[in-house]
Amino acid sequence: MDAVGWRLRPAKRIDSRLSGGDVPEAAIRVKHLTKSFGPQTILEDITMDIPKGAITVVLGPSGTGKSVFLKHLVGLLKPDSGEVWVGDQNVPALSEKELYAVRKRFGVLFQDGALFGSMDIYDNTAFPLREHTRKSDSEIRQIVMEKLDLVGLVGAEKKLPGEISGGMKKRAGLARALVLEPEIILFDEPDSGLDPVRTSFLNELVLDLKQQLGSTMMIVTHHIPSARQVADYIGLLFRRNLVSFGPKEDMFTSKDPVVKQFLAGDTVGPIGMSEEKDAPAADDEDTEETSEIVVRAASG
Ligand SMILES: Nc1ncnc2c1ncn2[C@@H]1O[C@H](COP(=O)(O)OP(=O)(O)O)[C@@H](O)[C@H]1O
Ligand SMILES: [Mg+2]
Secondary structure, rough: OOOOOOOOOOOHHHHOOHHOOOOOOOOEEEEHHHHHHHOOOEEEEEEEEEEOOEEEEEOOOOOOOOEEEEEEHOOOOOEEEEEEOOOEHHHHHHOOHHHHHHHHEEEEEOOOOOOOOOHHHHHHHHHHHHHEEEEEEHHHHHHHHHHHOOOOOOOOOOOOOHHOHHHHHOOOOOOOOOOOOOEEEEEOOOOOOHHOOOHHHHHHHHHHHHHHHHHHHEOOOOOHHHHHOOEEEEEEEOEEEEEEEOOOOOOOOOHHHHHHHHHHOOOOOOOOOOOHHOOOOOEEEEEOOHHOOOEOOOOE
């Protein structure tokens, strides 16, 4: 079994306590992942082992590349360099056919929900089962209705995505992500557009899933109380880098200025108002310590 190597540059103060028996097994190993779009480098040399059977929450200012990162894990984007290992397969190196097989292990809820507009909620939810399994219609019905019940959408099966609210679309996407009972679940801002009560239900659901399926989950959210409630591990993306990654408790007691500011939602600190625009050039601060990032007030 693979041990997780916590080889993270600025995050090493947090992770250094994890050694020997404390080191979790990895479900996905990301190595030196770098991605640019045109002249803009979005992710730079990201190395991260995503712990198996645990919930990892990914935080970071808008536009830092959280969604781009998730898309690399399922091969929807190819890195300029670096590797993404799921078991013994390096996702960027796979053929379409191999990729198809690897994707069966994932349940994914993307930020935009991505339901098929012309299919009703039932057919949207049933889609992965019809696509990837040989289950009978009645078996499919049982699974679909169970998942729709889980997300509170029984009664809405016949509705088209255009006829339901944003929150309901999220939950339909969630049901669809779960029908194959995946080993690995990726949620990209599952709680955006949900009211606080729905968000709490969603968090309970996530914790139930971890318990019932033992799935590895990676959740992108901006909702710090959710991170506090569900995370086992928290990673923070900031200016192309994974600036910190470690057990939740360590992150919430971290002295790192970026981590502290983000978790507290403070306006004063290294994170500015329009982060992706006013970040200094790549080479300036990509060194050993995040504290090298100049501290300044957010609004000027
Ligand atoms: N397919 C793409 N082509 C070009 N630029 C992209 C593409 N996808 C994302 N980007 C850019 O990459 C950056 C990170 O985007 P994203 O991962 O969506 O951020 P977030 O952290 O908010 O999820 C943004 O500047 C976005 O405009
Ligand atoms: Mg995003």
